Amino acid sequence: MTTTRRGRRPGAPDTRAAILAAARELFAASGHAGTSVRAVAAAAGVDAALVHHYFGTKDDLFLAALAVRVDPRTAMIPxxxxxxxxxxxxxxxxxxxxxDDEESRLPLLALFRGIVEPGGRQLLRDGFLRMVLGPVGQALGLDEPDRRMTLVASQLVGIVMLRYLLVVEPLASAPPDVLVATYAPVLQGYLDGPLP
Amino acid sequence: MTTTRRGRRPGAPDTRAAILAAARELFAASGHAGTSVRAVAAAAGVDAALVHHYFGTKDDLFLAALAVRVDPRTAMIPxxxxxxxxxxxxxxxxxxxxxDDEESRLPLLALFRGIVEPGGRQLLRDGFLRMVLGPVGQALGLDEPDRRMTLVASQLVGIVMLRYLLVVEPLASAPPDVLVATYAPVLQGYLDGPLP
Structure with missing residues (x-):
């Protein structure tokens, strides 16, 4: 990370980045409930007060750590x-x-681990289905867009679970091109194949 | 539930069943970490000491509540x-x-909510993949059985997430026959279709 330090306290941007990185790791590993500000501070090698200084409450830190690098709406344009x-x-x-990109995967995994709590399930429904996949179905002009995009989601979410969360082989180590060749025809069928 | 009460303390079987039912509901809703013996006792309308008397520790209670009604190995014989x-x-x-059967679904959902913890992920890998799907792939004599059964699992787990855990419509209310017609060809392709 290169930053211009002129006019800022020395070290501040790196400390902030280190706290964020530690928060992402811990939230991804243990979820919101299983992660304390103190643990994040310890992992980042700073005082808990500094975490609060930069990020506010644990919820604020969670949201900052969750911030996905890729705006899913932009990613879906192509x-x-x-x-x-x-x-x-x-x-x-x-x-x-x-x-497959670790920086964007960790906050997303934290989102998935949030399914133990009702709020986390709501976030996943709203974030993944309503904000990302829903508009794609509309924009593609599908018949029965909700039904078709839910079928697509049911396959993608299963891949998330097995490849990234449970790390089940041989799916976890399969090269992207092999997975595209395997799953693309299935997704295409959900998009425009016959529905019973 | 009909039980022979001769020679047993009156009420005991019903109390035991009530505690188990409450434990299943709570473990399914909040997972292992989010459920206390005290909460289970309160939901069942009994004293926490009685829960310990019947079931031992919270872990013992969790295992008893998790006990799946259907032996998955028997279910897979047909x-x-x-x-x-x-x-x-x-x-x-x-x-x-x-x-789709609530009695067998609740303990299974608790298993899925356990994925926040490493032990829960191990349980899901061992229980669902190694004990249930793995032997099916072997018994069916598939080529690359692990790879193919992992593809099958990636679709089934996604359906669990959307239909039963996130309760996303219209998938959550779709009749079983419609789901069979939708997903069976995909699963069949994973079992004996060409692999890239």
Whole structure:
């Protein structure tokens, strides 16, 4: 991380980044309930008061750590612009780009671990389904967009669980291209295949 | 629940059943970490000491509540005996029979909520993948059984998440026959279709 330090307290940007990185690791590993500000501070090698100084409450820190690097709405633009044809493959590629990248994966994993709490489930429903996949179904002009995008989601969420959360082999180590070839036809069928 | 009360303390079987039912509800809703013996006792309308008397520690209670009604290995016998042909549909039917039934669903949901903790993830990997799906892949004589059964698992786990845990519509209310018709061909492709 390169930053211009002129006019700022020395060390501040790196300390902030170190706290954020520690928070991401811990929230991803233990979820919101299982992570304390004190533990984040210890992992970052700073005092808990400094964490509060930079980020406020534990909830504020959680939200900052959760902040996804990729705006999912921007990421979905190439999926939408290409039309329905090949959209299954493009969704799969965007999905793997985001999830195979550790910096964007950790906050997303924290979101998934939040499913133990009702608020976390609501966040996943709203964040992933309503804000990301819902608009794609609309923009692609699908018939029954909600039903079709829910089928797509049911496959993507399962991949998240097995590849990234449970780390089940051989899925966890499969190269992205193999996964695209495996899952793209299935997603495409959910998008424009016959529905019973 | 009909029980023979001769020779037993009156009320005991019902109390035990009430505690188990309360434990299943609470573990399914809040997971292991978020559920206390005291809360289970309160929900069952008994004293916490009675819960300990019947079930021992909180871990013992958790295991008793987790005890799945259906032995998954028995449930999978019809899947295996029919051979590969149509196995995708039979897996889907068994899956929905187990998960659409509330008594067997609640302990399974508790298992899924356990994924926040490393031990819970291990349990899910061992319980669901190694004990249930792994032997099916072997018994069906699939080529690359682990790879294919992991693909099957990635779709089934996603359905669990959306239909039963996040309760996302229209998937949550879809009739079983519609889901069988939707997903069986996909599962069948994972079982005996070409792999990239």
């Amino acid at each position: 999926v939408i612009e290409g039309g329905v044809e090949g959209a299954g493959e493009r969704i799969m590629r965007v999905f793997l780009e985001v999830w | 899947v295996i005996e029919g051979g590969v042909e149509g196995a995708g549909e039979r897996i889907m039917r068994v899956f929905l029979e187990v998960w």
